[in-house]
Amino acid sequence: MDAIDRRIILALQQDGRLSNVDLAVRVGLSPSPCLRRVKLLEERGIITGYQAVIDRHAINLSLTVFVEITVARHSRQNAALVGQSLSSIPGLVACHMVSGDADFLAEIVVADLSSYERLLTEHILTIEAVEQIRSNFSLRPITTSLPLTLPSA
CATH class of the missing domain: 1.10.10.10 (Winged helix-like DNA-binding domain superfamily/Winged helix DNA-binding domain)
Structure with a gap:
């Protein structure tokens, strides 16, 4: 490139x-x-598609939550179970298996705090292999595109 x-x-x-x-x-x-x-x-697969960028507030998904999830009894099966369960959560924007204190980091959008509470209790807390959950609430996004640096001319 x-x-x-x-x-x-x-x-x-x-x-x-x-x-x-x-x-x-x-x-x-x-x-x-x-x-x-x-x-x-x-x-070459560098550009993989085109999509509309939706204003989350305009469609009543004003709250973005980053959820750190720790898996109980680390095993391939438990990690697969949690990953598969997370992929079916409504409002899931992205989910990553990560290193560090948590095992998964999920980005979820919901209308408001009570909607997140409902999603947490009805979906995330029902996953058997989840040991710990930590929620971080976005105040505002900073950037929305990949940071491609251009070489100096």
């Missing part, structure tokens, strides 16, 4: 609906080479 590819990716992360002509202008290419580069980035 060179500097032009990075500029293409950064521009598409900011606005995935850019026309090829507008994208080409932003990155300093003519439209044909720009389109070829985008197609190559897609073929």
Whole structure:
């Protein structure tokens, strides 16, 4: 990936609906080479898709909770059980198996605190292999795109 590819990716992360002509202008290419580069980035699996970014507040999912989950009696089976159970939780945005104090870190969106309490008691606390849960509430997001640094010119 060179500097032009990075500029293409950064521009598409900011606005995935850019026309090829507008994208080409932003990155300093003519439209044909720009389109070829985008197609190559897609073929190489660097760009894996395009999606709409939804305003969570507009659809009444105003509370983002990061839930740290520790698995009881560490084993492959318990980790698989927790991972599979977490993947079916309503409002789950992302979930990662992590190292450190917790074993899983789940990002969950809900309408409000009482909705989170309901989700916690009805879904997360019912997973047998869960030993400990710690909830962290987001005050506001800081960034929403991958930090691709451009080399100095």
